[in-house]
Amino acid sequence: MPAITPIKRALISVSDKTGLIELGHDLASRGIEILSTGGTAKALRDANLTVIDVAEITGFPEMMDGRVKTLHPAVHGGLLALRDDPAHRAAMDEHGIGAIDLLVVNLYPFEETVAKGADYDDCVENIDIGGPAMIRAAAKNHAHVAVVVDVQDYDALREALDQGGTTLALRQTLAQTAYARTAAYDAAVSTWMARAIGEATPRRRAFAGTLAQGLRYGENPHQSAAFYATGEARQGVATAKQWQGKELSYNNINDTDAAFELVAEFDPSEGAACAIIKHANPCGVARADNALDAYRRAYDCDRTSAFGGIVALNRSLDADTASAITEIFTEVVIAPGASDEAREIFAGKKNLRLLTTDGLPDPSAAGQVFRQVSGGFLVQDRDNGRISAADLRVVSKRQPTDDEMADLLFAWRVAKHVKSNAIVYAKDLATVGIGAGQMSRVDSTRIGQRKSQDMAEALSLPLPLTIGAAVASDAFFPFADGIEALAGAGAKAVIQPGGSVKDDEVIAAADRLGLAMVLTGQRHFRH
Structure with missing residues (x-):
């Protein structure tokens, strides 16, 4: 196999036409024959480039609203044939199949169609069939064929053409990118379909992303890392x-x-x-x-x-x-x-x-998050739980004041984003002490209090900021000791999910200590 494989014939069929005309001129100027279809062929011809319709080599016109145009041996044989296999060469000669050395394809904009909120039928029509089939064929035969699926790779292709053709190393890299693209495309389709038909736990699930940034390292210098974007339409x-x-x-x-x-x-x-x-x-x-x-x-x-x-x-x-x-x-x-x-x-x-970011993410929007574990991954809905005053149930003898209620709701929203066990002290719509990520809820309570004491000293205040504060707990108090610790810190009102087998004891402790307590019926664990 030569170190450099020349390109004599290319097939181009792209949805994203960014850089198409420039690429077409680059190929034509090197005497490369261009095959194309539909809108891509028209765009190239409008730029005064000579293009051969795929229909001319297949002997079949595009049909069924364009669903069938490249699914033909004249195309796939040209992509899959092993150039150094005599039997393959003989089959090409017998059936008049010409070799295709370069495939440039990007797919129907399925992800964009879904993001625009298109209906079910429109989404189905934007599922590409011929494109992925050709991409996989060319990628499999990367020993002889170069496949380009990203506009970002046009420059690398041009550099290769300047050297007379593509190297095996480049074709391998392009093939890997191609397989990742078809995998991401199929993942997008299957994820959309699961949601569309109400399948919460599909038997098979796939996730995909596009490299947004290579990172110097991960959480620690000895860990390699990268940042991938999923394409989700969410500011952040x-x-x-x-x-x-x-x-x-x-x-x-x-x-x-x-x-x-x-x-x-x-x-x-x-x-x-x-x-x-x-x-x-x-x-x-x-x-x-x-x-x-x-x-x-x-x-x-x-x-x-x-x-x-x-x-x-x-x-x-x-x-x-x-x-x-x-x-x-x-x-x-x-x-x-x-x-x-x-x-x-x-x-x-x-x-x-x-x-x-030009906007804020919607905290109530549906979505999914996943986390890898050994041998698998966990998938769950995004925590988009929201609570208003009307959703709360006052269970203590003392009713919270209006100011306390405002602070309780504020602290509750913050607690949703604090690692469990989470305790958030708030006063006048500001946090004044936060205890996070402890194995014991009482420990989180004490840490939040201590943070408040330290800050009061730094600000030269006579009393800890937790005096008179409202407190949010992301999960229920299993015992009354947590309530006693809050009262010891000077808190006056508590918001928590409830649901403990000892709720009666916890509520009794709040009453004994003069605390107002409201229950949400909703938990916000965050691990």
């Missing part, structure tokens, strides 16, 4: 524009996602909100009339942990807030937008990353 770190700063790391991406999903819980039309995240847990969250006050109040929950953290806003970043953020070291700031003045202020901090 995967779709954000990065204005400045060095490349995001694995931990940056994980923490920024956690921060933005949390701050999206708060409707910007009802006020500004800020979340500061460290190691995927919030160290401060607050609501206020403006972004600057929200940031300052979030920062005052735990200034120590906020150093080197991630800041997320639910409103556009303004200059005053940007100036305040730059007073300490911050890794990433993410917001729906940023003013020119804010970006100019950040420009002086070369290591600070600024991301904007």
Whole structure:
């Protein structure tokens, strides 16, 4: 096999016509014969390029609304034939099959069709059949055929043509990309169909993504890593524009996602909100009339942990807030937008990353998340549970005040994004103590209290900020000791799911200690 395989004949059939005309001219200028179909052929002819219709080599016109056009031995034989096999050569000669050395195909825009909310029949019509069949044929025969499925690979193809043809190494790389593309396409189709027919637990499930960024390493320097985008139409770190700063790391991406999903819980039309995240847990969250006050109040929950953290806003970043953020070291700031003045202020901090998203993810939207375990993976619906005051059941003798109820609902939304066991103290729509990720709920309660004491001392306040606070617990209290610990911290109201076999004892403890308690009937474990 020669080190370089020349290209004499190419078949091009693309849905995404980006760069098509330039590629066509590049091929034609090298004397490469071009076969094509439908809209691709028309676009090339309109650019004064000579094109042979696939129908001319198959002897059959496109039929059945284009469903059948390339599914023919004249096409697949040209892609699959082993050039160095005498029997294959003889079959090609006998049946008049010409070799196809290059296949350039991208598929019907199925994913885009689904994202637009098309109906069932339209989605089915956008399932490509001939494209994947040709791609798989060419990829299988990569010893002789080059297959290009991504516009991003046109430049690599041009460079190869400048050298007289493709190398085996390039064809192997292109084939791997091709198989990944058809796998991702089939995964998108099967995922959509499972949802469309109401199949919650299909026997087989596939996930796919497109490389968004190669990473220097993973959570630790000895771990390799990369970031892949799924194409989900959801604002966030995967779709954000990065204005400045060095490349995001694995931990940056994980923490920024956690921060933005949390701050999206708060409707910007009802006020500004800020979340500061460290190691995927919030160290401060607050609501206020403006972004600057929200940031300052979030920062005052735990200034120590906020150093080197991630800041997320639910409103556009303004200059005053940007100036305040730059007073300490911050890794990433993410917001729906940023003013020119804010970006100019950040420009002086070369290591600070600024991301904007043009919107917030919908916290109530359906979706799925998955996690790998040894030998498999877990799939579940995204936690889109939402609670309003009307959903709550007051079980204590004392009713919560209006201010306490507002703080309870605020703390509940934050607790949803805190690693379990989660305890969130809040006062005046700001967190004042957070206990996260402990094996014991009582330990989380004590950690949140201690954080509040430390912050009160740093702010020269006479009492811990937990005095008079409302508290959210992501899951029920199994025993009364957790309620006793909260009362010891000075809390006055509690929101929790309920459902413990000892609920009566827990409620009795709240009554004995003068706490108002409301139950949600909904849990927010986050592991």
